[in-house]
Amino acid sequence: MKPLDFGRSDDPAVQAQLDRLSALSVPQGRLGLDTIRALMERLGNPHRALPPVFHVAGTNGKGSTCAFLRAMLEAQRYRVHVTTSPHLVRYNERIRLAGELISDAELAATLNEVLDAGEDLGPSFFEVTIAAAFLAFARTPADACVVEVGMGGRFDATNVLEPEALAACGIAALGLDHERFLLAPDDGVPKEPMARIAFEKAGIAKLGVPLVAMNNGEKPNREIALVAERVGAILVAHNKDWYIGSHSGFLEDRLGELDLPSPSLVGEHQMTNAGLAAAMLRAQTRIAVSDDAILKGVRAARWPARMQRLGEGPLTALVSAQQVWLDGGHNPSAGAVIAAHFDGPLHLVIGMIEGKDPRAIIEPLGKRIRTLTVVPVPGHECHPVEAFGAKARAASNLEDALLGVSSDDFPILIAGSLYLAGEVLRLNDELPD
Incomplete structure (x- = not known):
């Protein structure tokens, strides 16, 4: 592919x-x-x-x-x-x-x-x-x-x-x-x-x-x-x-x-x-x-997929009661910036292409990660679920990942790759213009 x-x-x-x-x-x-x-x-x-x-x-x-x-x-x-x-x-x-x-x-x-x-x-x-x-x-x-x-x-x-x-x-x-x-x-x-x-x-x-x-x-x-x-x-x-x-x-x-x-x-x-x-x-x-x-x-100024709160769309409708945030960050510096934004528990959905450090995002967030779901990055060789630790679970795609997130008051963050971020925006009908 x-x-x-x-x-x-x-x-x-x-x-x-x-x-x-x-x-x-x-x-x-x-x-x-x-x-x-x-x-x-x-x-x-x-x-x-x-x-x-x-x-x-x-x-x-x-x-x-x-x-x-x-x-x-x-x-x-x-x-x-x-x-x-x-x-x-x-x-x-x-x-x-x-x-x-x-x-x-x-x-x-x-x-x-x-x-x-x-x-x-x-x-x-x-x-x-x-x-x-x-x-x-x-x-x-x-x-x-x-x-x-x-x-x-x-x-x-x-x-x-x-x-x-x-x-x-x-x-x-x-x-x-x-x-x-x-x-x-x-x-x-x-x-x-x-x-x-x-x-x-x-x-x-x-x-x-x-x-x-x-x-x-x-x-x-x-x-x-x-x-x-x-x-x-x-x-x-x-x-x-x-x-x-x-x-x-x-x-x-x-x-x-x-x-x-x-x-x-x-x-x-x-x-x-x-x-x-x-x-x-x-x-x-x-x-x-x-x-x-x-x-x-x-x-x-507008800049999609950089700490962007997603609007209403087909993807966010799957978890309508929770905020869904999107960031294409994939290195330790980006992980630190993301961690500085969230001061409480969150659900993390992550996909990272090979060659990037799986710890870059999850380590700065530490114990704030309530659930960790790993998804593939379409069209790219990416890290398997095992690379993200024993508590990570795999989902076959973004829709399944969101459907598997617990319904609670904690926000959902999708991160790890700009390529994944592009797929999120496409699925949620939020095309950059």
Whole structure:
């Protein structure tokens, strides 16, 4: 079975291109930007014809930061292009043109053009995706772009972006993830794991461009500062050049203090993500954004499957008396954030793909887990029920898992994989738009 990551479409023209994409993968042993640069050259270098770009890296929170950036820019009545990953239900979610998901017709034509242009280059799935996004961006009028790094930063396909295109770069919260790639042995890189992660993420820094970085601890902060100094980026460091109150709700930087409202996204960490987005906007000079637009954006941002309370739908109807929460978190940092949100007992429904740590979510929640149900992640090799401990029980699918949860006053959390989260949203008729 092909991974859901490649997507499915009811449009035959789109599906034909997704089938071509599904033959691509992450090239084993190939690092660098040579392939994406060659592909962009064949397409006319559309990445050099973009409106001001906000480029965001990180392990946790980069997607939320992008959501805040988009909401803040749109509150200023700007038209905003956005590319994020992965998609949850439809591949179209990866490319948003001037505020709207790319249409099936334009998606099919753009993917076909990119795949034809790079057929002999052997590009990866993600390189084709980013090339298609930048090509579509360059052809559609807009005022700004928000670009989320896929994995790492230094060798990520989005890092084909050049200083002239960038308004600001941002680094969100860091943690251990994708260790196979980001901690692979290499010459001239830090050996300490978190310092190495910081080094890879800071690879998006560019000469003369503000690099707004979250506080990630002494060693990561030092590595980010070294990279910024080496390339000539303008470092804007959290708790040095800008400050955010997680409870009091303020942003303070060289432009003074700005009182932030409670974010629309759930979780204390979202105040810091909102602060990072606001600091990126205030640190740059390419596009004017008022404080009022920043405040409106904090309240308006949406980001599915990140501590999202599900609404009424076919899936939640199976447990109508209980709250159902959804989070795609799958690493220890995400587990800590999830645990901080729930202060009492809960029912956990979890599915995790192979290569992820089964303890990442269950250990931070500890004794708060009242029942633990393990479900498969459709289309992916995933951990069996035995990986989650003796008290875990297996369910064949999400519907059976929810039907097996005790009827009580405790909330239900579905977590462990963004791919699983996409299946939840599809089954509950809550498609991201």
